[in-house]
Amino acid sequence: MPLSVGSRSARVVLLCLVGAPAVADDVPPPGASSCAVCHAACGPVPAAPPCLRNRTPDQIAEALDAYRTGTRTGTVMPYLAKGFSREEIRALAEHLGQAAPR
Amino acid sequence: MTATRRTVLGGLSALAAAPALGGARPDVVVVGGGFGGATAARALCRLGLGVTLVEPARTYHACPLSNAVLVGLRPMASQVFGYGGLAAAGIRVVHDRAVAIDGSARRVRLAGGDSLAYDRLIVSPGIEIRLDAIPGYDASASEMMPHAWKAGPQTETLARRLAAMEDGGLVVLTVPDNPYRCPPGPYERASLIADYLKARKPRSKLILLDAKDVFSKQPLFEEAWATRYPQHLEYVPRARGGRLAEVDASAMTLRAEAGTFRPSVASVIPPQRAPEICRAAGLTDAGGWCPVDPVSFESRRVSGVHVIGDAAMPGAMPKSAFSANDQAKVCAQAVADLLRGRAPAPPKLVNVCYSLVAPGRAVSIAGVYGIEWDTLVAIPEAAGISPVGAPENLRAQEAAHGEAWFEAVTAEMFG
Numbered sequence: 001m002p003l004s005v006g007s008r009s010a011r012v013v014l015l016c017l018v019g020a021p022a023v024a025d026d027v028p029p030p031g032a033s034s035c036a037v038c039h040a041a042c043g044p045v046p047a048a049p050p051c052l053r054n055r056t057p058d059q060i061a062e063a064l065d066a067y068r069t070g071t072r073t074g075t076v077m078p079y080l081a082k083g084f085s086r087e088e089i090r091a092l093a094e095h096l097g098q099a100a101p102r
Numbered sequence: 103m104t105a106t107r108r109t110v111l112g113g114l115s116a117l118a119a120a121p122a123l124g125g126a127r128p129d130v131v132v133v134g135g136g137f138g139g140a141t142a143a144r145a146l147c148r149l150g151l152g153v154t155l156v157e158p159a160r161t162y163h164a165c166p167l168s169n170a171v172l173v174g175l176r177p178m179a180s181q182v183f184g185y186g187g188l189a190a191a192g193i194r195v196v197h198d199r200a201v202a203i204d205g206s207a208r209r210v211r212l213a214g215g216d217s218l219a220y221d222r223l224i225v226s227p228g229i230e231i232r233l234d235a236i237p238g239y240d241a242s243a244s245e246m247m248p249h250a251w252k253a254g255p256q257t258e259t260l261a262r263r264l265a266a267m268e269d270g271g272l273v274v275l276t277v278p279d280n281p282y283r284c285p286p287g288p289y290e291r292a293s294l295i296a297d298y299l300k301a302r303k304p305r306s307k308l309i310l311l312d313a314k315d316v317f318s319k320q321p322l323f324e325e326a327w328a329t330r331y332p333q334h335l336e337y338v339p340r341a342r343g344g345r346l347a348e349v350d351a352s353a354m355t356l357r358a359e360a361g362t363f364r365p366s367v368a369s370v371i372p373p374q375r376a377p378e379i380c381r382a383a384g385l386t387d388a389g390g391w392c393p394v395d396p397v398s399f400e401s402r403r404v405s406g407v408h409v410i411g412d413a414a415m416p417g418a419m420p421k422s423a424f425s426a427n428d429q430a431k432v433c434a435q436a437v438a439d440l441l442r443g444r445a446p447a448p449p450k451l452v453n454v455c456y457s458l459v460a461p462g463r464a465v466s467i468a469g470v471y472g473i474e475w476d477t478l479v480a481i482p483e484a485a486g487i488s489p490v491g492a493p494e495n496l497r498a499q500e501a502a503h504g505e506a507w508f509e510a511v512t513a514e515m516f517g
């Protein structure tokens with residue numbers, strides 16, 4: 001049993017790599033994985049939050065800074081933005097605003 | 103919220119314990135194909151690791167929005183997902199149950215007799231409903247007074263009972279003390295049932311018996327109850343005798359200090375703990391949950407084994423699907439880092455959770471969590487709930503955001 005298990009999983013490794021060749025060393029900044037669920041789906045869901053890969057990093061950083069300092073209102077974003085420093089916001093904006101790696 | 107010396111050292115000692123891989127492609131096994139496990143498997147796969155997912159069920163029944171199924175606002179089918187998308191992505195999906203973990207040999211044993219070797223193991227088995235905590239509430243009582251706290255057959259049973267109840271009937275819903283899966287979930291359920299009674303069975307009423315006095319999104323739920331359901335929902339906190347003491351399922355009675363109730367429909371949400379596999383593997387503490395390092399989610403009890411989702415106790419995060427999904431991605435990155443000989447960076451985690459207070463009307467709670475010393479803490483200025491007294495259009499917008507999140511997260515996992 002364990003032998004066949006081992007050989008089958010080796011084949012699977014290749015499939016996973018084919019699916020995602022280039023991302024292994026691209027460590028996302030803290031918090032990025034949570035933003036992506038709602039903001040990188042970019043599907044045809046009406047009323048979904050904005051699709052960030054269509055925005056420049058500057059636009060995203062500006063919006064997050066405005067939420068953080070309280071000059072922009074919203075639902076959950078005014079809270080979430082206050083959980084990150086300006087440097088962390090910049091890193092998030094660069095990561096989420098660039099064309100998605102997949 | 104920066105890395106402390108101790109967390110950095112923790113990461114390094116975990117590194118030192120990593121097995122020599124001798125150039126072979128490392129294999130990660132994931133136990134449980136729910137919000138934590140399915141997300142972790144997808145993330146590990148994207149990171150180029152070999153992934154085997156162990157999950158006994160052929161289909162997954164998602165809990166978020168399942169309270170809407172109870173009152174006919176959503177079909178059950180919209181909660182059901184298959185594992186074909188994971189297999190197509192290159193994940194090896196094994197439909198079996200993990201029954202034992204040998205941390206020193208790095209093997210998981212399956213109920214079917216196979217065993218799987220792993221370089222690192224991620225465990226996300228959700229919760230076990232305690233059938234030994236409330237006198238009288240055993241397995242057969244749980245069929246009479248369904249918890250419906252794991253979406254599936256009990257969700258449909260409870261929906262049928264509510265639909266079949268005659269106007270004028272009493273519904274009793276009971277809530278456990280902390281910690282438990284989805285802190286605001288019982289109050290969402292109470293709100294939606296009260297709305298249903300008000301619209302469809304106006305002579306009926308819901309009594310909500312609580313083992314606590316303070317709960318998640320409390321001002322928002324209390325506002326909704328006072329304005330929307332003053333005749334249809336009665337809340338009994340612990341201070342007024344709300345803690346459930348005993349049930350008699352054959353007589354359909356529930357006893358609390360506040361009185362003995364004989365409802366037409368009852369839903370009892372009992373206390374919970376990490377599932378049997380966690381106890382069997384020595385992953386749990388005296389409270390019944392799995393303590394973990396909050397940077398890597400590696401167990402504090404068994405090295406090489408990571409625990410995420412409801413079963414884990416990483417600190418202040420609530421047990422939610424949003425948390426499980428985020429923990430899964432942080433854990434997958436940490437596992438990849440450790441297998442490649444790098445120390446994982448201290449993460450920041452996010453939880454956002456929407457609750458319906460009426461059909462198409464929702465409120466939210468949001469929080470960011472960082473590492474402080476050796477635990478996850480909520481960053482105080484980054485935690486809050488929707489405004490009290492907000493207009494209907496804001497509640498409608500948050501309901502739409504909640505649904506959009508559900509669509510996005512389930513597509514990410516199962517699509």
Ligand SMILES: Cc1cc2nc3c(=O)[nH]c(=O)nc-3n(C[C@H](O)[C@H](O)[C@H](O)COP(=O)(O)OP(=O)(O)OC[C@H]3O[C@@H](n4cnc5c(N)ncnc54)[C@H](O)[C@@H]3O)c2cc1C
Pocket residue numbers: 133134135136137138139156157158159162164165166167168169198199200201226227228229250251252253283284287377379410411412413421422423424425426454455456457
């Ligand atoms: C009514 C209700 C409403 C909710 N609403 C929300 C919401 O709106 N938003 C939100 O964020 N959260 C919500 N939640 C909470 C959310 O459902 C859970 O927090 C989430 O499912 C936890 O994910 P998990 O991976 O820990 O466990 P699960 O999603 O329960 O997955 C565990 C999986 O592990 C499998 N498993 C168990 N034991 C083994 C074993 N030994 N071997 C192999 N596999 C095993 C199970 O079959 C299951 O598929 C709600 C919960 C309820 C009950």
